[in-house]
Every structure is written in structure tokens, then in C-alpha cells.
Amino acid sequence: MGDHASNSPPEPLEPRARPAGGTEYSWCKAVPTGTGITVLTLILSKPPDLSLLQNTFNKFQSSHPLLRSKLRFDPTSSTFSFITPPSPQTQIQPFDLPSTSRILQAHPNAHSIDPHHLILEHELNQNTWRDNDKPLDADADMFFASVYALSDARWVVALRFHTSVCDRASAVALLRELLEEMCGGGSGGTEGEFEGKTEVSLGIEDYIPSGKDRKAFWARGVDVLGYSLNSFRLSQLDFLDVESPRFSQVVRLQMSADETSKLVDGCKTRGIKLCSAIAAAGVLAAHASKHLTDSQKEKYAVVTLMDCRPILEPILSNNHIGFYHSAILNTHDVTGDEQLWELAIRCYTSFNNAKKYNKHFTDMSDLNFLMCKAIDNPGLTPSSSLRTAFISVFEEPVTDESSEKHREVGLEDYVGCSSVHGVGPSIAVFDTIRDGKLDCACVYPSPLHSREQMLGLIDSMKKVLVGAGNLVENGKNFTTT
Template sequence: MAEQDGVAAAAKAAQPKSRPVGGTEYSWCRAVPGGTGITVLAILLSKPVDIPLLENALLKLQIAHPILNSKLRYHAATNSFSYLTPPTPRLQIQPFDHSSTAEILLRRAAPSSISDFHLILEHELNRNTWHNPDPSSDSEADTFFASVYDLNGGKRVLALRLHTSACDRATAAALLTELLHPLVGGGGQEEGTQREIESEGEVGLGIEDYIPNGKANKPFWARGLDMLGYSLNSFRLSNIAFHDTESPRASQVVRLTLGKHDTRRILDGCEARGIKLFGVLSAAGLIAARASKELPDHKYEKYAVVTLMDCRSILDPVLSTNHAGFYHSAILNTHDIKGGEDIWEVAKRSYTSVANAKNNNKHFSDMGDMNFLMGKAIENPGLTPYSSMRTAFLSVFEDPIIAITHHQLGLEDFIGCSSVHGIGPTIAIFDTIRDGELDCACVYPSPLHSRHQMQGLIDDIKRILLQS
């Protein structure tokens, strides 16, 4: 009998585990086929890459975080998705030698000032493994892919590409930290914490299942009024000029960097006013957008800003910072901007509107509304100006990623961001404070906006920040 029980237990353990996706995860499953929600962590290395060692490190990450070892399965009959998690990881790195990499770079026409590393990042943002050409049939795809590209001068780019339903920005940052330890012989010091949470190969639940009791409650009439308000406001929102509304779209990136001195000045300014960095980034973006139109100073324009916040520390139970998955919520605010406004006044308004919404639990109570509106925009692009699928001018994160560049380990550079060329904002700002310097990857849809246009806008944002 004991032997039979052991065989049964072994057979059960060898079976893939499955769970349906949650509400927010489902929104990302619908968005990614259109081009929004492909998360990429690109890492520039100056030292040779030991592929077997790297593959082993990535497999350990999948064991520690089962959602990264999962397949997303689409069920055509019910138009639903689920995570299917096999008992053992199987990720293999896709290598691109020097000639293959050169071919990819040749196809990406760009100014000579843009580095090969930058172009590989954009290439990965537009590799959509999750586009199902036949939605009437079942399909499945991995949530996690890895590639290595050979560049000139003996440099390599390690690109990790993940489905955003399984990897928000906090997950990507944790992966970078966890990956460095085994590669340099440091081991995984937080492995025990990971396995306490993500035990026995189970994929953690969706964010909705961790919301503290009562925090997501909203009366039916209030939900109806909010939905009506969001819908009516969307017709009043301003955008910067579109360049090409007809051609197929892809995500491109403009990078905004500030030195240590200027970064410190801005952070000190935020601290003195009791606000966070996202407030001043939002303000600079709104002022630059309004200024690009050369309107009379007294004329107001209304812009929407989506602020994303990592909810792990306020869920029930509290999740660790390295718990893999998508555990961000979004708050949508609109702002009326006129000419000649002071950046710190706009920054204070931007921060206060988010803080007030958060105090009223709108990051939880409006989660279903945001997902519903996102789905409607995907189904009906014509509801947005020129079918652009722009739902806001700007998206920012409540807190930046704080990171260190490990040059002594051969880590020269890294960028983490997600694609936005399906549904999404005009600009998504992924901000990092790295070695004390502000480094923002600003992602936008091309050719809806041209590289020249967006570079000019980001240059204006930088100038406004420096003048602050």
C-alpha cells in the first residue's frame, strides 16, 4: 500500500499544474498580442558569456519562481487563459552570433548616435511570441525567453523577454539581482524566502486574490458614475501631434539621463516639498507636451497620467519584493495645464492627486474598472483619437528602481522596460536611480510618433527638469 501511495504521489508531482489567470493578468493576456506588455530586461556585458552556466542560473530562477516556468494557454472555446506549469524547467538560451546580430542591426534603420545595445533592446521589445494568428484555435506559449547577442568589440547582450502578466517592473529588477549572484559565485541568498512563498512549484495567485478584505469594495452606483466619468473624460483628453496613424506600429525608446549632481538636486527638491520623483517627472512631461503646441498661455489642455504602484507590501498576505508576477495597480488622473506654469506647482498637484486616490483605496477599488476600460479600448480602437489606442499621455511609476552597475562583474549597462505600441500611453517612463544618476527609458509607439519628434520632446523634458 505504501509503495502504491508513493507511486501515486510521484505521478501527481510529475503532472503539470494549472490555474486560470486573474482579472489583471487577463487584461495583459489580451493586450500583449496587440503589442503592449512585452517586458524586456537587456543587459550589456563586457566579458564572455558562459552559456551553460547562464542557462543553469536561469533554470534556477524558474524553479524559484514557477510563473516564469509556465506556459500561457489560450482556450478558444471560452476565450480564457490559464498558466500551465510543468514540474521541471526547460528554458534554453537562443544565441545570435556576430553575423546574425549584424543582420538584425542592419534591418533597424536608426541614427548613428543610437548604440547597438539600444537597438537590440528595441528589437526584443517587438518580438511578439504571444501573437496567435488564429484566435479560433487553442494555443500556448512560454512566459519567459532568453537570448544572447554578439556585438562588436567582444561585448554581449543578454536579453530576457517576458510576458508582462508574469513579470512587472519589480519582478524584472529582482531577476537582475538574483541572476548576478550565481553568475559570480555568490549563491542565492534570498532563495529560502522565495521558496516559502512560491512553494512546491505553485504559481502565486493574481493580485485580486491578495487585496485586503474590504479595500476593493465600491457601491454599484459609484462604480457606474466612475465608469461614466472615465469614459466622458477620455473624449476631452489632449495628445501631442500624431506622425503616422496608418502604418503598423512598433515600440521605440528614447533614453533620458541626468548626472549625479542634477539628480541629487531634483531628489532634494522632492524631499523638501514632501513629494515623490514621479510627481516632477509627470509635471515635466505635461509642461513639455503643452509647450510643444505653441498655444496662448491662458489656454488649458487636459492630459491623462497613469501612475503604476507596486502593491506587494500592502497585500494580504504581504508578498516579498522578489515574488514574481504582476502585482502593480494603476491610478488614472487628469490634469489641466496652461502655459507658463511652475514645474514644482504642477508636480505637487500630480503627487497629491495620486496620494489622495491611494488614501481612498482607488488603486484597489478601481482595478476592475481599469481592466474593463482597457478591454473595451482593445475591442474598439475607434473609441480613441485616430484609432491610436492612446489611453493616456503619460505613464509613470510611483517609485523608481534603485540599482548599482556592477562594472567589476562585466556588467556595463542595463535597461528594463515594456512595449506600448498596442494599447497604452504616448510615453511610458521607466525610471531608475542607478549609481546615484537618474536613467529613464521612455518608450513610445512608432511611427505613430517619430523618433525625431520624441527625441525633441524628451530633450524638452530634460531641459525643464534641469531648469527646476
């Protein structure tokens, strides 16, 4: 009897489950509306090894249970949970030349925009978390992988994530591990050195240091009311079409190494961060686009996203996959004769002061609450646009350098960003300094804003930034006039 029992097959592992945290819940609400679809695309000049890629993605999911989790919605309690099976689930979806061609030809600007760019936008708008034919309680995957053949000499590898399980720092960590595997420097298909191999990572709220998020009840009420009332006084970039269905599009702001170096030096000289200069340039460009008088004042909202991993308890490494960013919202009054460095210093000072008062923790639940309220009640936002700010930026840029190994595998370019056509800003900036050159993927909701409108805005932003950098050596300020 005992021998029979010992020879019995082991009991199958049961899926694990945990409820979504507060910030994760807000993303679970946002993604079906169109905001929070995170995409990484890599353009290759050599055919990718599908077997190696599949093994790498299996490794990702084995190392990070959240990436192999499924999202479950309970309609009776209106709650979300992550259901985590014991083994990887994602399979690469390949698109051959005819399949890719059909996708590209469906785009209205197929002949004037680079195919890689079109695939990026196509992936940003593949909302598998919004399926009207799917039962409300059906489980949804959180990670998808595709390979597109653009020609006999170009391919795109695309990874798509639900943002609740993959913030920008997570995406960067996965990108670097993917490139390491592709270049032959990985760990040969083992689980690697990522954290979270056996346990499902917790939400950010569970890692906030004790007392850092404490706020008096009356203060919370005042702040929520203040954020709400302020939203009615905020200026927005002109809306072009508030009725048609929305989707995300991307334009890129790119600067040379010399231009980038001068801009970064200007920030260092003034003791501020690049994000504040980018935000200030965006605000000045938006104000200038309206052709107002120099003395006419407008109030713009800037959201700065910061990676909280280094200040959580315990400290989390950059490779700890999940969503661990927090947002700080500041508003700024701007006139047409504003100077770039003056406004950038104000932007950074406001952000830094908010950090000193722990507003990235104390206001987290307030901003999540207001985000969910906007989703449920679009009429609370200007023209029911779901715009909660003009621009969002990240506190720190991603810094990367190309290598000979990257060239050996045929890596030509890559872009990482997230969709914003649901609730969110008019322009979300995902900045990278690659080989010393600033490269920003700027995502916006269309047709609320048009590509022509955004290209004009980005061109104006670049002129402001380049002009400010060129005058750094003389200790001068650059204005938009």
C-alpha cells in the same frame, strides 16, 4: 506483488493550471496588440558563461512556477489559463556575430544608434504571443532568454517576459539575482530564497485586503462612465502616423548625479515624490511642443503605477514574482505659464488622495474593463490610436549602485522596460537612480510618434527638470517660459 508495486517508477507529475485573474486577463488581452512585453537587457564587455546563465534561468523557473508556465487560451469560453509544467522549459537562444549583424542591419537607423539600444528595441517587438499561424488553443511560453554577440568584445544578455507574470518589481528582483549569480555570490544553482517554490502564485485580486476593493454598484457605473467621458476631453501629443503598423521604440532621459541630487532634494523639500515631477515635466513639455498661447488650457491624463506588495494580505516580498502593480489615473488642466513645482505638487496631491480612498483597489476592475474595451474597440480612443493616457510613471524609482563585482563580470549597462505600441500611454517612463544618476527609459509607440519628436520632448523634459533643480536652493519655481 507488493514488491513489484514498490519498484514501479513514480507517476509523472501533471502540469498544474489556474485561470488568469482580472488584471492578468487584461494583460493577456493587451500583449498580442503590442503592449506588455517586458524586456531586460544587459551589455557585457566579457563573454557570458552560457552554462551559468542556463542554470540561473532554470533556477528562476524552479523557484517561480509562473515563469515556467504556459499561457493557454480557451476559444470556447474566451478565457486564459496558466498551465504550469513540473520542470523548467526555457533554453537560451544564442546569436553569433553574423546572426546579430543581420538583425542590426535590418534596422533603418543601424549606423546611428548604439547596437545595445537596437537589440533592446528588437526584443521589445518580438511578440511571440501574436502568431497568426498558431492555433488559438496552442500554449505559449511566458519567458525567453537570448544572448547576442555584438563584437569580439561586447555581448547582450536579453530576457523577455509576458507582463502578466512579471511586473517591474519582479524584473528588478530577477535582475539582481542574475547579477548575484554572475558575480559568484548566488546560491550555487539551488532554488534560493525566492517565494513561490511549490505553488503557483495567485493574481493580485486574491490578495487585496478584505473590503478595500468594495464599491457600490452605482458608484462603479458612475466611475466607468466618468473615465469614458473624460477620455474624449483629453489632450494628446500630436500623432504623426495613425495608419501604419506600430512598434515600440525607446529614448533615454539621463541626468548627472548633481542634477539628480538637486531634483530629488526639491521633491523632498515639497513633500512630493520624484514620479510627480517627471510627470509634470512631461505634461509641460507636451504642451510647449504645440506652441499654444500661454493661456490656452489642455487636459492631460497621467497614470501612476504603484507596487501593491507591501499593502496586500498577506504582505508579499519584493521577490514574489507576478504582476502586483495597480494603476491610478488622474487628469490635470495645464496652461503654458504653469510652473513645474506647482504642477508637480498638484500631480502628487491628486495621486496621494486617490490612494487614501483606495482607488488603486476600488478602480482596478474598472480600468481593466476599459482597457479591454479599448483593445476591442480602438475607435473609442482618439484617432483609433489606442492611447489611454499621455504619460505613465512609477510611484517609486528603482535605486541601484554599481559594484566592483559588476565591473569584474564586464557589466557596462542595463535597461529594463516594457512595450507600449498596443493600448497604453504615448510615453511610459521607467526610471532608475543608478549611482546617484537619474536614468529613464522612455518607451513610445512608433510611427504614431517619431524618434525625432520624442527626442525633442525628452530634451524639453530634461531642461524643465534640471532648471527646477537648479532653482531649489533659492526656493524659487521654474517655468517653461
